[in-house]
Structure formats: structure tokens, C-alpha cells
Amino acid sequence: MQPESLRSEELFFTVPLTGWSGGEPFSQSALTALEQGQIISLPELGFPLNAKEMRCLNEGTVKKGRKNISYRALSGKITGVAHPQDEDLIRGLLQRHHQACETLVRSLLPHYTGALHTPVNTLRVHPVTAWKKGSSWRKDDTRLHVDAFPSRPMQGERILRIFTNINPHGESRVWRIGEPFTAVATRFLPKTGHYSPWLCALQHKLGITKRYRTRYDHLMLGLHDAMKSDAEYQLSGLQLEVRFPPGSSWICFSDQTPHAAMSGQFMLEQTYALPAEAMADPQRSPLKILEKLTGALLL
Ligand SMILES: [Fe+2]
Secondary structure: OOOOEOHHHEEEOOOOOOOOOOOHHHHHHHHHHHOOOOEEEOOOOOOOOOOOOOHHOHHHEEEEOOOEEEEEEEOOOEOOOOOHHHHHHHHHHHHHHHHHHHHHHHOOOOHHOOOOOEEEEEOOOOHHHHHHHOOOOOHOOOEEEEEOOOOOOOOOEEEEEEEEEEOOOOOOOEEEEEHHHHHHHHHHHHHHHOOHHHHHHHHHOOOOOOOOOOOHHHHHHHHHHHHHHHHHHHHHEEEEEEEOOOOOEEEEEEOOOOOOEEEEEOOEEEEEEOOOOHOOHHHHHHHHHHHHHHHHHHH
């Protein structure tokens, strides 16, 4: 059976920026679109690398067994670099990427300035297909899902991500995008399991989770797992395959917009956390949507 399709104009809000500043004229409509679960598409916004940095675009740059290289701008800490001699170069690249993302947020999403926190910059050098090999269905990001992390409970905070395809060989990043969050939640909430506050307290005490896993986090993980484990939904659920070419960027709330990474290699990613109350309309947050659907307070 062929999957039903979504229309691209329902999923995207396109902003024709060619540089990381100057987003002011689009800021109000971009904010509204983003909070409604749309993806802000920046088809002409690339992030050029210099010749030395380009040489780091190979799978040997990342430590064996790691999915990517991560950089924490606030501490300057970088993890996942295979060879110590590459560290300064990649730190410099990710530092510059972080600064570009800060500039972009200040002009395109000024409402969030000062509220976004815990920035993490990621350099992905493996092809998407490499992660699939040997990973469990739960870790398989080629299945439609909303982001929820087992060890890092968000406690109602949002996950905002800025992606840039830096593939030097012309290869697009291919995603599937799914139906709106309320539809996903309505469909899969009955399949989320029982919540045990005691077990979550124990997991936190033992360091299995970095923070206490709230009922909200339990439901978000439940949605993530129920979506990924439903083979029929993956095949036939409402969705659209989209391509992000090299030299383009896109922004979404990855805890809200169902997505699946199907193919592509070499990407820069900026992740931020955002308190739901810092949104222009917090009622659009997964927290408020889930509270409405369950009729319960989830924090
Ligand atoms: Fe994801």
C-alpha cells in the first residue's frame, strides 16, 4: 500500500536568506510557522568550509563507535574526535558554526534570544545508512519519530535544531516528514506504557538518567517508541519525502515535527533547549498538547 502524502506547503515555511543575519523581515511569520510544527526551510543558506576543514569530511575523523563529534560552546568541550591533531581545527569549525547559529537566531527568531540554552553543535560525517547497521529499532532514525532521549529527560523543555547540509559531493539529505504532533499523539498515546515514578526516581539516583524522568518524558519516549515500532505506520502513515540539498539549512522543533533521516552524509547541527514558557504560544508545545489530551498535569 502506498503511503498517503502530505503537501510540501503544509510542512515548510521558506525563508530566502543567503547569509546568517538579516532574518528580521521574516521573524514574525517564521516564529508562528515553527511553533505550529512547520520546518523553516533556508534553501540558500549554506555554511562554507575552508580547504583544511574540508579534509576532515571523512568517516575517519570521528572516534570509532561514535555517531558524531559534539561541541559544547559554553565550556569549549569537544568530544568524538578520533585524532588529537584534528581537535583544534574541528573546534574552530564548530565554534564558527555556533556563532553563525546565534546570529541567525538573533535576527530570525529574536523572541527566543536569551531563552535558548545548553547549545550543542554536532558534526555528522557518517552516511545515514551506516547508523542503521546493527542498531536496534529504537535507535533507528530512518523510522519516523519525534525526538525524546532515554537518558536526558527534557522535563517539558523544547528541542530546537538547526541543520545544514555540508555534503561536498552534491548529495542531498533525505528525510521523511510525518503528520502534525496532535495527530501523532492522539494515535499513539494509548500505546504508551505504564508510568512508574518510583522506577524513574531510582533511574535518576543510579545515574541512568541525567534528570528525573517526568510523566511528560515518559509519554514522549512512549510516542517515540510506539511510532518506531509500528511497521504499518512507517509504511502507510501520512508522510512526505523531502530533500535538503548541500548548501541549504532548515530549522525545526524536533520534539514536535515527526521526521526520519533516510539518506545523506555530512551535516552540521545546532541543538538548543528552550523552556516551553519562552514560546510565543506555549499552548502549542508538546507538553500542553499532551496535557490537554490526557487531562492531566504532566510535570
Ligand atoms: Fe530525530
